[in-house]
Amino acid sequence: MKKLVQWIDQRTGVAGLLHEVLFERIPGGARWRYVWGSTLSFCFFVQILTGVVLWMAYSPSANSAWESVYYIQHEMTGGWFLRGLHHYVAQAMHVLLVLHLLQVIIDGAYKAPREVNYWFGVVLLMLTLGLGLTGYLLPWDQKGFGATKVATSLVGIVPIIGPPLQKLVVGGSDYGHHTLTRFFALHAGVLPGLMIAAIAAHVALFRKHGITAKQPYRKPEANFWPDQVLMDGVACLAVLASVVYLTVRHHGAELHAPADPTLPFNAARPEWYFLFLFEFLKLDFLTQWFGHQGELVGAIIIPGIIMGILAGMPFIGGWRLGHRFNLGFLGAVLVGALLLTVKSLRSDADNPGFQAALAQAQVDADRMVSLIKTAGGIPREGAVSLLKQDPATVGPRLFAQHCASCHRYGGHDGLGLVSAESPSAPDLRGFGSSSWLRGLLTADQVTNLSYYGGTKFRTGKMVRYVQEKLPARTAKNPGALDELIEAVVAEADLPANRASAGARLQRVEAGRTHVATTFGCTDCHAFRKADEDATAPTLTGWGSRAWMVRLISDPTHADFYGSRNDRMPSYLKDGRLTEREIGLIVDWIREDTAPATWLKPVAASR
Amino acid sequence: MFPPQHQGRDGLASSFALRRSGCGTEPQPDEHLWRNILTTGFEPRPRLPRLASSDCRVRLGGLLPDTVAQPSPILTAFLHFQRCFGIERFPLGEMPVKELGCKDSKRRRKSSFKQCGSKKFALIAGKIRIARHRPRSSSSSDQSVRTPMDSTPDSGAQPRRRFLTEAAAGAVGACCAAVPLASGLVAWLDPLSRNSGAGDWIQVGGLSSVPADGTPVRVAVISGRSDAWTRDNAVPVGVVYLRRTAPSQVVALHSVCPHAGCFIDYQTDRKAFFCPCHDSTFAVDGSINDPRSPSPRSMDTLAVEVRGESVWLRFQNFRSGIAAKVALT
Numbered sequence: 011m012k013k014l015v016q017w018i019d020q021r022t023g024v025a026g027l028l029h030e031v032l033f034e035r036i037p038g039g040a041r042w043r044y045v046w047g048s049t050l051s052f053c054f055f056v057q058i059l060t061g062v063v064l065w066m067a068y069s070p071s072a073n074s075a076w077e078s079v080y081y082i083q084h085e086m087t088g089g090w091f092l093r094g095l096h097h098y099v100a101q102a103m104h105v106l107l108v109l110h111l112l113q114v115i116i117d118g119a120y121k122a123p124r125e126v127n128y129w130f131g132v133v134l135l136m137l138t139l140g141l142g143l144t145g146y147l148l149p150w151d152q153k154g155f156g157a158t159k160v161a162t163s164l165v166g167i168v169p170i171i172g173p174p175l176q177k178l179v180v181g182g183s184d185y186g187h188h189t190l191t192r193f194f195a196l197h198a199g200v201l202p203g204l205m206i207a208a209i210a211a212h213v214a215l216f217r218k219h220g221i222t223a224k225q226p227y228r229k230p231e232a233n234f235w236p237d238q239v240l241m242d243g244v245a246c247l248a249v250l251a252s253v254v255y256l257t258v259r260h261h262g263a264e265l266h267a268p269a270d271p272t273l274p275f276n277a278a279r280p281e282w283y284f285l286f287l288f289e290f291l292k293l294d295f296l297t298q299w300f301g302h303q304g305e306l307v308g309a310i311i312i313p314g315i316i317m318g319i320l321a322g323m324p325f326i327g328g329w330r331l332g333h334r335f336n337l338g339f340l341g342a343v344l345v346g347a348l349l350l351t352v353k354s355l356r357s358d359a360d361n362p363g364f365q366a367a368l369a370q371a372q373v374d375a376d377r378m379v380s381l382i383k384t385a386g387g388i389p390r391e392g393a394v395s396l397l398k399q400d401p402a403t404v405g406p407r408l409f410a411q412h413c414a415s416c417h418r419y420g421g422h423d424g425l426g427l428v429s430a431e432s433p434s435a436p437d438l439r440g441f442g443s444s445s446w447l448r449g450l451l452t453a454d455q456v457t458n459l460s461y462y463g464g465t466k467f468r469t470g471k472m473v474r475y476v477q478e479k480l481p482a483r484t485a486k487n488p489g490a491l492d493e494l495i496e497a498v499v500a501e502a503d504l505p506a507n508r509a510s511a512g513a514r515l516q517r518v519e520a521g522r523t524h525v526a527t528t529f530g531c532t533d534c535h536a537f538r539k540a541d542e543d544a545t546a547p548t549l550t551g552w553g554s555r556a557w558m559v560r561l562i563s564d565p566t567h568a569d570f571y572g573s574r575n576d577r578m579p580s581y582l583k584d585g586r587l588t589e590r591e592i593g594l595i596v597d598w599i600r601e602d603t604a605p606a607t608w609l610k611p612v613a614a615s616r
Numbered sequence: 617m618f619p620p621q622h623q624g625r626d627g628l629a630s631s632f633a634l635r636r637s638g639c640g641t642e643p644q645p646d647e648h649l650w651r652n653i654l655t656t657g658f659e660p661r662p663r664l665p666r667l668a669s670s671d672c673r674v675r676l677g678g679l680l681p682d683t684v685a686q687p688s689p690i691l692t693a694f695l696h697f698q699r700c701f702g703i704e705r706f707p708l709g710e711m712p713v714k715e716l717g718c719k720d721s722k723r724r725r726k727s728s729f730k731q732c733g734s735k736k737f738a739l740i741a742g743k744i745r746i747a748r749h750r751p752r753s754s755s756s757s758d759q760s761v762r763t764p765m766d767s768t769p770d771s772g773a774q775p776r777r778r779f780l781t782e783a784a785a786g787a788v789g790a791c792c793a794a795v796p797l798a799s800g801l802v803a804w805l806d807p808l809s810r811n812s813g814a815g816d817w818i819q820v821g822g823l824s825s826v827p828a829d830g831t832p833v834r835v836a837v838i839s840g841r842s843d844a845w846t847r848d849n850a851v852p853v854g855v856v857y858l859r860r861t862a863p864s865q866v867v868a869l870h871s872v873c874p875h876a877g878c879f880i881d882y883q884t885d886r887k888a889f890f891c892p893c894h895d896s897t898f899a900v901d902g903s904i905n906d907p908r909s910p911s912p913r914s915m916d917t918l919a920v921e922v923r924g925e926s927v928w929l930r931f932q933n934f935r936s937g938i939a940a941k942v943a944l945t
Contacts, residue, residue, distance in 0.1 A: 056796040063800040074845075081845040087809060088802035095799055236782040243788030250792055387847020 032235035036221055039229030040237035043117070044221060046110035048242035049249050053103045054209065056250075057141075060096040061198065068148070070194040072186045073392045075150035076268035080393065083265050084379060094262030098253040100142055104283040106249070107135055108344065115323070115340050118333060119222035125324035127215035130208050132321050137205045139283075144197035146281055150190060152371060155269035156278025158193075159185065160288075164309045185271070267374035268393045273407065276367035279358070286347040287313065289354035316343055366426035370406075377403055405598020408591055413438075416464070416577065419599070434464035435578070438599050442502030442553030444495050451491065453477045466576045471534065472546065483529055490524045494531075497521025502553025505602045525549070536569070547571060558596040559589065811945045817921070817928045820856065824925065826866055832857040832882050832889075832900065834871070837931045854931055856918060857882060857889070859900070868929045869902045870916040877936045880915065889915065912939040 019025040036044070067086060069078040082089035111131070114120055120128035147158040166176035181188025232238065257263075280288050287309070290296075296304030319326070319339060326332040358364045374397070381396045382388055389395055397403050406424035414423035416435035422428045437460040440446040449455045456476045457463050467473060484491045499507065500518040526532045534546040541548075547570040551557040560567065563582030566575045581587040587595075596602075818839045826833055836852045855871040869889075873880050878893035888905065889898035899905040902915030919930040933944045 052792060055793075059796045059800050063803050066804065077845040082803075085845070086803055087806045088799055089806070092799045092803045095796060236778070236785040240781050240785035240788065243785050243792060246792045247788050250795055254795065385847065387842050388845045390846055390848060 030217075032233065032239070034217060034221070034234040035231060036234060036238055037223040037231045038225075038227030039232045040241050041224060041228070042241055042245070043113055043224060044238060045242045045245035046106055046113055047216070049106050049245050050103060050110060051209070051213075052242075052246040053099050053106060053249065054205065056099045057096060057103070058202065060092050060099070061202070063092055064096055065198055068194075070148070070187075070190040072150065072190060072269075075148060075190050076265075077388050077393055079149040079151075079265060080379075080382065080388070083262060084382075090262035091257060094257030094260065095253060097263030098256045099249075100145060101281070101283065102249050102253055103138055104142065107138055111135065112340065112344075114222075115336055117222050117224055118327065120324050120336075121327045121333075122324065124215070124219050124222070127212060127219065128324055129321060130212040130215065132317070134205065134208050134212060136317070137201055137208060141197060141201050141205070142281060142283065144193045144201065147193050148190070148197060149265055150269045151266035152269055152273075152275045152374070153264075153266045153278060155185070155271075156275050157280045157284075158189075160278070160280065161284075164305070167306050168310055169306070185269075265375060266371050267378045267397060267403075270394045270397065273404075274411075275371070276363060277371045279354075282351065285354045286350035289350040289357075363427055366422075370425050374403055399594075401594045401597035401602065404591075404594045405596075408587065408595050409438075409598070412581065412587060413595070418460070432464060433459050435576075436461050436465075441558075441599055442499065442504050443506070444499045447495050447498055451476055451480060451495070453481060480529070487524075487528055490521075490528045493517050493521035494524045494529055495521070497525055498549055498552055501549065501551050501557075502600070504553070504600055544569075545572070545574070553600075555593070555596055555600060555602070558599070559592050562587070562592045562595070563589070812933075815930050815932055815943070818931055819926050819928050820858065820868075821927055822925055823864065823866070823922055823927055826858045826860045826927065828860055828863070830860055830900070831884070832859040832869065834882065837929070839931065854933070855879075856929065856931070858920075858927060864922050866920050866922055866927050867901070868918040868920045868927075870918060870934065872916070872933065872936070873911060874913045874916055874934065874936050874941075875909075875911040912937065913941060916941055 015025070064082065067078060067082050067089070069075060079093070082093050084090070086092075114128065114131065120131075143158075143161060147154045162176055162180050165179055166172045168175060177183060179192070181192045279285065290312075291305060291308045293308070296308045298304075300307045323336045323339075327336055329335075377400065378393060378397055381400055382393065385396060406419070409417070409419060409424035410427070414429070416433060418429075418433045418437040418439075420437065420439035449458075450461050453476055455461060456473050457468055462468050462470070462473055480491075496514055496517045497519075498521070500511070500514070500521075503511075522538065525537050531537060531549065532541065532544075534544060535541075536544040536548040536550055538550050547561070548557075561570050564580040565571050565578040566573065566580055566583075571578070579586060581592060582589060816839070818837055820835050820837055825835075835856055835858050837854045837856055838850050839853045841848045841851050841853050857869040857871060859867050859869065861867050871880050872878075873891045873893065875891070875896075876893055878891050880889045880891045880898065882888075883890045886897070887900055889900070889902070890896075891898070891911070894910050896904075896906045896909040896911060898909075898911075898915050902917065904911055904914050916934045918932065921928045935942045935944055
């Protein structure tokens with residue numbers, strides 16, 4: 011063994027190299043304040059390692075990027091851990107970079123003769139930010155897509171070169187395959203390559219000039235090995251432990267639903283280390299002072315000036331009080347960034363719209379996974395196609411957009427946002443169920459805002475009937491009302507009731523007779539037979555899919571409200587919605603959200 | 617004497633070499649350097665001489681002489697002074713060299729070459745640093761070489777503490793590397809834990825489409841297929857040859873050659889299967905009929921069932937290149 015080591019060493023000098031690496035002299039002995047560079051190197055090592063394995067499973071195309079990341083996250087053995095590690099180490103790197111920069115500035119390690127080394131550090135800082143920015147898009151989920159759209163639009167506001175530059179970054183005028191391939195090449199090829207070169211130069215220059223030992227020396231001079239290595243190792247272990255903790259706690263990095271430019275996504279935020287910039291751009295003074303140039307100033311010029319000062323610090327440090335200026339400047343920038351981040355987080359926390367969007371994003375992400383699991387895989391058209399034909403996903407969005415200005419769903423707009431305005435049409439949550447109908451047929455509830463309270467029917471015949479005639483008729487024949495409700499609800503044929511439909515058949519039959527006789531509903535409504543004289547919406551098929559689709563398509567049809575229709579638009583007739591979209595809303599309200607059965611066992615043929 | 621190619625990296629090396637070569641005369645201690653250290657506490661960075669010889673080089677922590685000079689009386693006194701007052705201003709374990717105690721330059725050179733693999737002392741620009749480590753081998757041959765620092769009272773506790781530090785550093789480093797390595801390895805090995813899931817009965821066509829005279833007919837097998845994340849309902853997963861052997865009996869032959877996986881074609885004029893990769897042929901029943909055939913086995917048959925008027929088979933792929941017919945999982 012010893013001979014083998016000697017043989018190799020004599021031909022390669024590897025032992026000498028190792029020796030040179032390990033026996034860097036540290037005047038004043040090992041100290042905790044020197045660990046940051048090593049933790050960053052460690053992070054980079056982890057990123058390279060996890061990144062290469064992720065690379066083996068990643069497919070950069072708009073049709074398959076999200077799908078391959080889904081596979082890593084939910085199918086591949088340990089994939090979620092691998093991805094989580096990559097994700098959280100990236101975040102740790104940004105924190106450690108700031109700490110490293112702080113230590114370098116405080117200790118004056120940026121001053122002569124180490125200026126060039128310091129500049130390499132600044133370059134590494136920008137490369138790391140670039141890696142974070144490009145990596146954020148790669149899952150091609152709603153969040154990364156939204157955030158990247160913002161970032162790339164900022165490129166476009168640069169004067170003159172902005173628009174072509176944006177086109178180059180995006181790989182075209184719209185986001186698609188080439189956005190991903192370009193970002194991926196940057197993220198996995200160009201930027202890490204530059205980073206390796208910059209790290210090599212950074213370390214080489216560090217070794218050339220030696221460590222900037224903190225005065226006064228506490229201990230006798232030591233070598234890098236083993237005291238400082240132990241300290242560095244413990245620091246790396248602490249970083250790793252935090253990252254593993256975060257990974258396990260959140261079960262890896264989150265993966266939102268796949269990017270779909272046609273679905274509104276209001277939970278888009280940049281990754282937290284860019285939040286300060288995001289918030290900075292929202293500050294009023296930018297537009298007040300610079301008018302429509304505010305974004306350019308906030309996104310390009312001011313950060314550019316800050317980076318310029320950061321790069322110029324070795325020169326500034328040479329002036330009288332220069333070092334103190336540097337310290338103060340860096341402190342001010344960091345505190346400012348921290349305050350802006352806190353401001354952004356707090357304003358998001360106080361923003362119910364954002365919170366609802368965030369919750370919805372989580373619901374969508376979970377829904378996407380369950381859709382894929384039920385279907386046994388992702389169709390070739392991509393996961394978005396599954397989501398787009400899923401009532402539970404699309405229904406509430408369409409409802410919020412088209413219906414929620416008058417209707418409510420369980421008190422909110424379908425997406426969890428409670429409007430300050432009072433509703434002017436019934437609450438449709440549970441429409442077609444016996445509890446909904448029972449509420450309508452209760453004297454003190456029918457004029458609630460959940461039923462007819464906001465409509466012109468508040469003073470209509472139905473309300474008068476429920477308040478005046480119905481109590482007397484119910485008293486005459488207790489139990490008849492229950493049977494009536496059973497009969498009408500049976501028309502709706504809600505999926506939730508299908509299992510017990512057979513058992514209730516008898517009561518339904520009895521109820522059907524009550525509709526005409528005991529309660530006289532057929533005086534106004536048609537029920538199970540054509541009725542020319544009907545003046546109220548037909549009860550035949552009330553609450554069923556077809557009934558609801560027809561009603562939404564055209565409430566002014568004679569079968570429904572006819573000329574007495576309040577404000578409800580004719581969605582299909584007016585071209586506001588397609589029949590498919592109306593069907594999705596209806597399926598969602600009826601909670602008929604079984605995933606589309608696109609995958610059926612196929613009896614193969616030639 | 618050092619051979620002439622032993623040039624240093626920088627100017628100081630030449631003074632080093634001078635001092636080294638000055639064995640026998642009396643080299644002066646680098647007073648300037650030491651005044652610097654003693655008065656300011658700062659230490660100029662050492663400029664390390666590096667020997668260009670491939671056999672031996674001075675490294676950080678550098679070359680060791682087999683004999684080490686005693687420090688000068690002034691220095692010894694200074695060290696005592698320091699220890700008495702607890703102000704070890706200049707780094708422990710480093711001391712200036714007054715002289716190099718080489719008696720015979722020829723012998724010295726020889727021994728320095730021999731020992732450069734297990735150095736314990738570093739000669740650095742006019743001072744000897746006692747490197748408290750054992751870089752490569754524990755069984756160093758120069759145990760006998762001692763310096764003043766080795767005889768300090770705490771020298772017995774130092775190696776143990778140092779060993780513990782080294783062991784801890786190694787263990788911590790290994791932990792740090794192990795977690796990402798292991799997580800990457802587990803994900804990378806993921807395909808090994810997956811099976812193709814092939815082997816379900818698939819309908820491949822009607823019995824009437826298979827010629828009654830026993831001529832093979834090429835048929836695409838269309839089936840659902842999972843490819844990582846993508847699930848297809850009906851895509852071609854392979855090609856088989858169906859051949860009727862009796863009015864309601866059908867044999868299916870896999871179109872992939874069992875030798876190297878090439879696509880086998882049926883040639884009606886030769887009434888034989890033909891593999892283009894090695895120009896070899898199989899008989900119409902799939903057996904090898906070519907004496908020069910490199911194939912280790914005849915064409916692979918698949919399980920077939922005739923259900924009424926339709927033909928069903930269990931489609932599988934097989935390992936190529938071996939005599940046994942082993943299904944790929």
